[in-house]
Amino acid sequence: MCLNKEYEQKHVHVNAIGNYIKPGQDIITTLFAGEAYTLMKQLEQCGHLKDNRLFQMLSTREVINTDPDKVRVTSMFLGAYERQAYKAGEIDLLPNHFSDVPKLLRDITTNPVVMAVVSPMDEKGYFSLGTNCDYIATLIPHAGAVVLEVNEHMPRTFGKNQIHISEVTAFIEHHQPIPEGPAILHQSEKDQIIGDHVAGLIKNGDVLQVGFGSIPNAIMDYVKHYRNLTIHTEMIPGKVIDLFESGAVTNEKNPFVKGKMTATFAYGSRQLYDFLHENEDVYMLPVNETNVGEKLHGLKDLVTVNAGVEVDFLGQVNAEKVADTYWSSTGGQADFQLAARVVEGGRGVICLYSTAKDDTISKIVPTLKPGTPITTSKNDVDYIVTEYGVARLRGKTIRERTRALINIAHPKFRDELTYQAKVMGHL
Incomplete structure (x- = not known):
């Protein structure tokens, strides 16, 4: 026919x-x-x-x-x-x-x-x-x-x-404009500081998985002068255009499709959609290839950047629930955290502000509350980054993790967190 x-x-x-x-x-x-x-x-x-x-x-x-x-x-x-x-x-x-x-x-x-x-x-x-x-x-x-x-x-x-x-x-x-992501026109001082911290963990030649939001946008602002980066991610954010235009991205180290950016979906502005249209430098793959499997786990120098809601002294990350409200779900965070753990030169980064609600709530907590989902386990966690610094948890004992997390908590909560850590026997 x-x-x-x-x-x-x-x-x-x-x-x-x-x-x-x-x-x-x-x-x-x-x-x-x-x-x-x-x-x-x-x-x-x-x-x-x-x-x-x-x-x-x-x-x-x-x-x-x-x-x-x-x-x-x-x-x-x-x-x-x-x-x-x-x-x-x-x-x-x-x-x-x-x-x-x-x-x-x-x-x-x-x-x-x-x-x-x-x-x-x-x-x-x-x-x-x-x-x-x-x-x-x-x-x-x-x-x-x-x-x-x-x-x-x-x-x-x-x-x-x-x-x-x-x-x-x-x-x-049915021809109508497709949904666009909210424009992130403003990056707070916290976003910029965290972006700078994370950029310090990235080096020339790395493979990046970076998601959506003000912090990932800030990170990409700080790596535009890097070279020979590869983008292999689940979601293509709008800021990736800047990395292409700056010459930072070559995708030469991409084992999925050499020389191309690989991802499983994209969401952003009309500018992003126009960038994607008939762009032969972009190759879309199903999520059971991008997020798991031999090729992903065979990567070298993979840096994954995701967000968290809170993290406890053990290093357990909740990225799904805000207070009593189920906010999102696991998504690909655990997939990429696992990949960053097993690949040679991998670095798994979880970013979060140190506080919520005008500095009244610490997001570094002694323990997650009952009923809180664990998105990234204590065994898969690597780097935790707030505006107060970087805590490397992988390879650290519970006591060492507790000290490192208290050091990147908001200063107003550090004394109470130290007290709670001593009560729990962590310090």
């Missing part, structure tokens, strides 16, 4: 989407900018659905409004709207390591309907998942149906995120 004819046959109106979903069938969509929100909203109109589950992750928009007996929403990493819905008991949260999501979804679903936003079809009949590859690309061969939103605003990227028209069950065209 010629491509144009197949395109016409599979191009449907959004109202027809319900025809491709059966009662009891699971539905999976991708994260951030690739989330098929127009298709998801149509689920609210599908009266025949019952006992269906929708799996989503890091949604940028309101949770769909459906009877949970019809469609139960399960998040795998809470975004702002999902956080509110989870707290209200309206959705579920599925614990996971990001690298394990493809296998996890294959294990707990059967013939799922896969939904995603893609770039327009090329002359060879391929759509691109654009900003994404993540877990969704791995599920296409196992799907009962593949239903897409074709959007001209989605950048076309290269890698293992291509979908041929022959693999597609149906699609709609």
Whole structure:
């Protein structure tokens, strides 16, 4: 069948989407900018659905409004709207390591309907998942149906995120700007100090995994003068453009695809999306390749930078829960912390401010409260960085860890932390 004819046959109106979903069938969509929100909203109109589950992750928009007996929403990493819905008991949260999501979804679903936003079809009949590859690309061969939103605003990227028209069950065209990450125009003094500390742990020729936020942006400002850096990460942040433009990045040490930046998804500004569009220096891979496996663990000089909410004297890191509110999930932090531990020359860095709520709460704590999730274990932790310095915990005893963490806590809490450490027998 010629491509144009197949395109016409599979191009449907959004109202027809319900025809491709059966009662009891699971539905999976991708994260951030690739989330098929127009298709998801149509689920609210599908009266025949019952006992269906929708799996989503890091949604940028309101949770769909459906009877949970019809469609139960399960998040795998809470975004702002999902956080509110989870707290209200309206959705579920599925614990996971990001690298394990493809296998996890294959294990707990059967013939799922896969939904995603893609770039327009090329002359060879391929759509691109654009900003994404993540877990969704791995599920296409196992799907009962593949239903897409074709959007001209989605950048076309290269890698293992291509979908041929022959693999597609149906699609709609819906051309609207894709979600953008909030602009980080201001870096606080704390961000800059922490960025400088972390940059001091990086050297020419390193492989970097750096995420999203004001601290990672500050770090990238401090390494623009470095040379022969390789970017292998799970998420491509906007500031990476500056590293390319400064000549800091060559990607020569990337064993996944030599000479290319590799990642599993991207999220940021329109400038980032334009940078990614048809950029042959970027190669997208599924998360069960980027975050785990022989190639990742075979890297040398890997520096991973992630964020924490709090850390205790043992070195246990909570990066998921703020007070009594479940804020996010594990994501890829544990994946990359493990990789940094096992590779030659690896350095795993967890960044956090020393305090919260106008310096009234210390984020260096004697012990995590009951019910607090441990994102990075004491055995995988390496460097902890606050605005007051760098604590190397790997290879340190409990007493040595306790002293090092107190030294990078806010000065107003150090006496109390020292007292608590003595009570606990750590000092």
